[in-house]
Amino acid sequence: MMKNSTPAALVRGPADHEVRNQIVLAATEHFSRYGYEKTTVSDLAKAIGFSKAYIYKFFESKQAIGEMICANCLGKIETDVKAAIDQADRPPEKLRRMFKAVLELSLQLFSQDRKLYEIATSAATERWQSTLAYEERIRVMLRSILEEGRQSGDFERKTPLDETVMAIYLVLRPFLHPLILQHSLDYTEDAPAQLSSLVLRSLSP
Amino acid sequence: MMKNSTPAALVRGPADHEVRNQIVLAATEHFSRYGYEKTTVSDLAKAIGFSKAYIYKFFESKQAIGEMICANCLGKIETDVKAAIDQADRPPEKLRRMFKAVLELSLQLFSQDRKLYEIATSAATERWQSTLAYEERIRVMLRSILEEGRQSGDFERKTPLDETVMAIYLVLRPFLHPLILQHSLDYTEDAPAQLSSLVLRSLSP
DNA sequence: CGAGTGACCATAATACCAATTGGTCACTTA
DNA sequence: TAAGTGACCAATTGGTATTATGGTCACTCG
Numbered sequence: 001m002m003k004n005s006t007p008a009a010l011v012r013g014p015a016d017h018e019v020r021n022q023i024v025l026a027a028t029e030h031f032s033r034y035g036y037e038k039t040t041v042s043d044l045a046k047a048i049g050f051s052k053a054y055i056y057k058f059f060e061s062k063q064a065i066g067e068m069i070c071a072n073c074l075g076k077i078e079t080d081v082k083a084a085i086d087q088a089d090r091p092p093e094k095l096r097r098m099f100k101a102v103l104e105l106s107l108q109l110f111s112q113d114r115k116l117y118e119i120a121t122s123a124a125t126e127r128w129q130s131t132l133a134y135e136e137r138i139r140v141m142l143r144s145i146l147e148e149g150r151q152s153g154d155f156e157r158k159t160p161l162d163e164t165v166m167a168i169y170l171v172l173r174p175f176l177h178p179l180i181l182q183h184s185l186d187y188t189e190d191a192p193a194q195l196s197s198l199v200l201r202s203l204s205p
Numbered sequence: 206m207m208k209n210s211t212p213a214a215l216v217r218g219p220a221d222h223e224v225r226n227q228i229v230l231a232a233t234e235h236f237s238r239y240g241y242e243k244t245t246v247s248d249l250a251k252a253i254g255f256s257k258a259y260i261y262k263f264f265e266s267k268q269a270i271g272e273m274i275c276a277n278c279l280g281k282i283e284t285d286v287k288a289a290i291d292q293a294d295r296p297p298e299k300l301r302r303m304f305k306a307v308l309e310l311s312l313q314l315f316s317q318d319r320k321l322y323e324i325a326t327s328a329a330t331e332r333w334q335s336t337l338a339y340e341e342r343i344r345v346m347l348r349s350i351l352e353e354g355r356q357s358g359d360f361e362r363k364t365p366l367d368e369t370v371m372a373i374y375l376v377l378r379p380f381l382h383p384l385i386l387q388h389s390l391d392y393t394e395d396a397p398a399q400l401s402s403l404v405l406r407s408l409s410p
Numbered sequence: 411c412g413a414g415t416g417a418c419c420a421t422a423a424t425a426c427c428a429a430t431t432g433g434t435c436a437c438t439t440a
Numbered sequence: 441t442a443a444g445t446g447a448c449c450a451a452t453t454g455g456t457a458t459t460a461t462g463g464t465c466a467c468t469c470g
């Protein structure tokens with residue numbers, strides 16, 4: 001099991017350096033092919049033709065490398081979710097798409113990049129920064145849809161915004177959190193539609 | 206890991222027998238003190254002064270004994286939730302209390318009977334009958350509140366009842382499912398109030 | 411016949427030791 | 441000095457020999 005101290009600088013040494021990219025590249029390759037646990041830091045070193053010690057000039061720990069890869073992964077999902085939202089122009093539809101996209105993309109990671117999914121699972125379970133940041137960004141997206149909807153008159157304005165954001169986030173969470181998602185597979189078919197409908201009903205002015 | 210075939214008779218031999226009760230009693234004691242895994246069938250046999258083989262005259266397997274204890278446990282929660290609901294007289298308040306009670310009681314089991322909680326976790330993860338039945342009973346409770354609320358005019362009547370039941374169940378699930386609840390501890394403070402408010406807003410006619 | 415069991419089996423858990431692994435540091439070399 | 445490393449350590453992990461466990465069955469005995 002890994003440590004998870006709170007502030008912890010994850011990277012060190014030269015911030016923008018060719019070798020850092022090589023490490024990230026090799027790690028992405030290895031982690032997604034053999035898995036995070038099965039990949040040793042020496043493997044990564046060998047892959048880029050340097051010694052293991054040199055890797056630690058760039059990253060605080062193996063977990064730090066994992067966090068980087070995980071952050072990329074979640075960043076990809078976030079971008080795609082944003083794209084899905086942008087395809088709609090009215091807040092209610094945006095919210096529907098957000099639910100649908102979050103679930104589909106998470107599920108896709110689960111079924112197509114199982115190894116990376118395992119990293120995401122560890123990250124969520126052990127509260128890596130990458131996950132915390134991702135969750136926060138999801139809440140921000142949620143809030144901005146709500147704000148837009150309140151402005152446009154699509155959504156009610158009485159309930160405190162923070163509370164609404166949190167409540168909807170809690171509804172979405174089982175399909176965001178990799179570990180929980182694994183235990184919600186039975187419901188992935190209808191959940192996004194049913195839940196976003198429920199949420200939208202609750203938002204009606 | 207344990208098997209989990211679908212229909213499986215869990216008990217066998219004489220349905221109502223002194224020894225069966227002794228077994229259940231001893232199992233409750235042992236499981237909640239030492240945990241399900243750490244308790245061997247021989248331990249139970251020793252506790253009631255019979256041989257291990259005799260226990261198998263009453264139960265199909267060790268898991269079957271676990272299911273019985275788990276069912277008792279969940280049955281207790283269900284009863285208490287029912288009691289909490291009955292304290293309110295109007296459907297909206299019933300629903301609020303249901304959310305609150307479900308979370309409080311699950312949380313209580315988690316913090317006070319950790320060992321039994323572990324059985325419930327296995328049961329939920331491996332889909333024991335006891336869990337499936339419990340979940341179904343929760344949905345039934347939900348539905349009856351909804352029906353009452355629709356009849357009384359407190360709740361809207363447009364959305365198909367089944368869909369509403371399912372959606373609300375999905376909202377509640379993270380706090381019902383022992384494994385998921387463990388990963389939702391951060392939210393237990395405000396979740397029931399916020400979520401039941403959201404759900405009630407969605408039910409308003 | 412029926413309550414109850416000892417002996418038995420396949421598999422799962424455990425205990426144990428050797429090999430790896432994450433991580434550091436003094437050191438080389440260009 | 442800065443890029444890069446071999447050698448080293450404490451802690452995990454992997455492999456394995458052994459034990460314990462879930463479960464069955466032919467059998468006893470009253």
